[in-house]
Amino acid sequence: MGNNDFIRKSLFMTGGLLVWAAQFTLVYVFNSLACARRFAGMELMGIGIVPFVVTGITLAALLATALVFLLALRRRGPAYASRDNRPVNDFMRYTTMTIAGLSFVAIVWNGIPALLVPPCG
Numbered sequence: 001m002g003n004n005d006f007i008r009k010s011l012f013m014t015g016g017l018l019v020w021a022a023q024f025t026l027v028y029v030f031n032s033l034a035c036a037r038r039f040a041g042m043e044l045m046g047i048g049i050v051p052f053v054v055t056g057i058t059l060a061a062l063l064a065t066a067l068v069f070l071l072a073l074r075r076r077g078p079a080y081a082s083r084d085n086r087p088v089n090d091f092m093r094y095t096t097m098t099i100a101g102l103s104f105v106a107i108v109w110n111g112i113p114a115l116l117v118p119p120c121g
Contacts, residue, residue, distance in 0.1 A: 013096045015068040016103030023061035023107050027054050027114050035120035050119040058111035065104045072096035 011018070034040035034050050042049040072093050 009092065012068070012071075013092055014099060015096070016065045016100035019061050019064045019068070020103040020106045020110070023057055024110050026057050027110060030054070030057070031114060031119050040119040048119070051115050054111060054114040058107060058115075061107045061111075062104065065100050065107060069097055069100035069104070072100065 030053055031040075031050055040048070040050055044052045075089075075093060
């Protein structure tokens with residue numbers, strides 16, 4: 001297994017965590033900027049700008065995490081390029097699915113307070 005192959009497989013296995021980290025960062029950076037730059041009170045289509053953007057970021061993160069989960073479930077992705085080592089492939093599959101499932105919960109858990117609690121409050 002080459003170094004590049006290891007990196008691709010590792011990124012795929014931790015894909016759910018990477019998506020969650022990006023969502024966490026984007027949600028809180030946007031919320032902080034909205035408060036610091038005083039545009040948290042703006043509305044877009046009758047919805048506050050912060051809940052609107054946070055909902056979009058959260059939905060995109062949930063879709064990306066679901067994609068990682070489904071790719072692992074269907075044995076697609078970089079971990080399944082070679083069929084010669086089934087126990088390792090199965091381990092990577094279940095690990096990827098577990099991490100993606102936990103990340104899905106973390107993304108929802110992270111998005112709910114940003115939607116329910118008023119920004120800058």
